[in-house]
Amino acid sequence: MDSSKQENALPQDQELELKLPHLLSTKTVRELYTQIVNEWDFLRKSACQTAAGRALWKHVIDDPLAEVLAGETYLRNLHEKIKKDRHNNARETSGVILAVRTLWFDSKIEAALDSFGGAAQVVLLGAGMDTRAYRLSCLKECDVFEVDFPEVLQVKAALLQVALESTENLRLMAKSLTRVATDIRENDWLEKLQLSGFVPEKNTIWVLEGIIYYLSHSQAMQVLKVVAEKCTLTHTVLLADFMNKASTTLSNSTFHFYSDWPDQLLPSLGFSHVKLSQIGDADAHFGLMHDPLNLFNKLRNLPRSVETHPDDGTPCCRLYLVQASGSPDQNNFLENHANVI
Incomplete structure (x- = not known):
């Protein structure tokens, strides 16, 4: 084969x-x-x-x-x-990008929890139909918060109730699950999260999967700044996927926020460590990216500054998978180092 x-x-x-x-x-x-x-x-x-x-x-x-x-x-x-x-023997099967993205987030959540010693808060912003609280055993010591529109959480809860009542051996894996009905495009979402039991001083993993590019620039930056500010309080990890500018042209009416260089943007907001991956990289592969000529591997072999593909002139539409972190200890070290200099 x-x-x-x-x-x-x-x-x-x-x-x-x-x-x-x-x-x-x-x-x-x-x-x-x-x-x-x-x-x-x-x-x-x-x-x-x-x-x-x-x-x-x-x-x-x-x-x-x-x-x-x-x-x-x-x-x-x-x-x-x-x-x-x-x-058609296509080189990129529909849904493969969702599969890789899901597996990348799963693996990074587990790795971050290992670095925390297992216990943490996990906040899923724009949670949608996410089921990690039911399928990831690594969340057994975690308080999980799902943040989304009220109607989304209501319908999801009703669907889950039907499924859980009808299927054996399905149960909540997380220590706790709290659904927070709010719109992260508004300025009061953090307040509603805290009223639901979120503790700003506890180690936290923030997950922004498949959501941030739907926001306007100002809305997305507000969310990122709120998360970045928590680096001054506790060990904080952000996991997010970013579109580059070319990707937003796939649907001018749907996608808005983009960042061609999220690994430069996030440190400017207060994160001290940032790692960026693209679909097909060693940590974003999962055995699904063997063909060197598929779209994602071809893009990886081009400098990120290249906007159109030299072979056919098509826009270089990229999806960046980004892990950023920070903590009070790191921030104090950076401040002291800056003062010495």
Whole structure:
């Protein structure tokens, strides 16, 4: 088998017709998804698209709740794209970027918790249909906070209740889970988070997965600054994915915030350590990026300053996976060092 075919190899059942779980046909779930289809905007619906990616890449992501949270429409849409990609022997199978992104965040959360000694707060900003509190055993000593729109959290809670009542061996893995109904585009989201039990002085991992580019520049910077300020109080880790400017042109009406150099932006806000990865790098590979000629590997081999691909003139659309951290000890060291100089 050549590398491109190996990369696109999915479990055998993915080649057949999509097998939908019985729960999706129940009255309660159908009514909830009617609400999603009729009332949610693109940003809210993107949560279901992400869940569909986890569900259909289940050979690498263990998420038994993903199918119910994705819903029939989004499962069918992504399944059709995957079948088309397989038929065309595409070098990038639909959903692979969601799979790699999910696995990268999972691995970095676990590594950060190891560095903390296991106990911490984990704040999922724009949590959507995230299920980490139910599927990551590394969260067993963690207080998890899911922050999102009230209607998203309400529908999600209802879907999870149906799934948990109908499926054995599914339970909360985290020490605790608190849902915080608020819009991170507003200025009072941190206050609402603290009223829900978040303690600013406790070690915290902040997760911004698949969300920050939907915000305006001022909204995104406000969120990043709030998180960066916590570096002066406690050990703080930020995990986020950033689009570069070219990527936002994929949908002028949907994507707004971008950063071509987030590894320079975040230190300017107060983070002392920043590591940037691209899809296909050693820590953002997960055995899914074998083909050296796929889009992501071709981009990795170009300097980040290159805006259009020399082979075909297409924009270099990049997604950066970024881990940033800081702590009071590091900040004191930097201040003292600056004073000496």
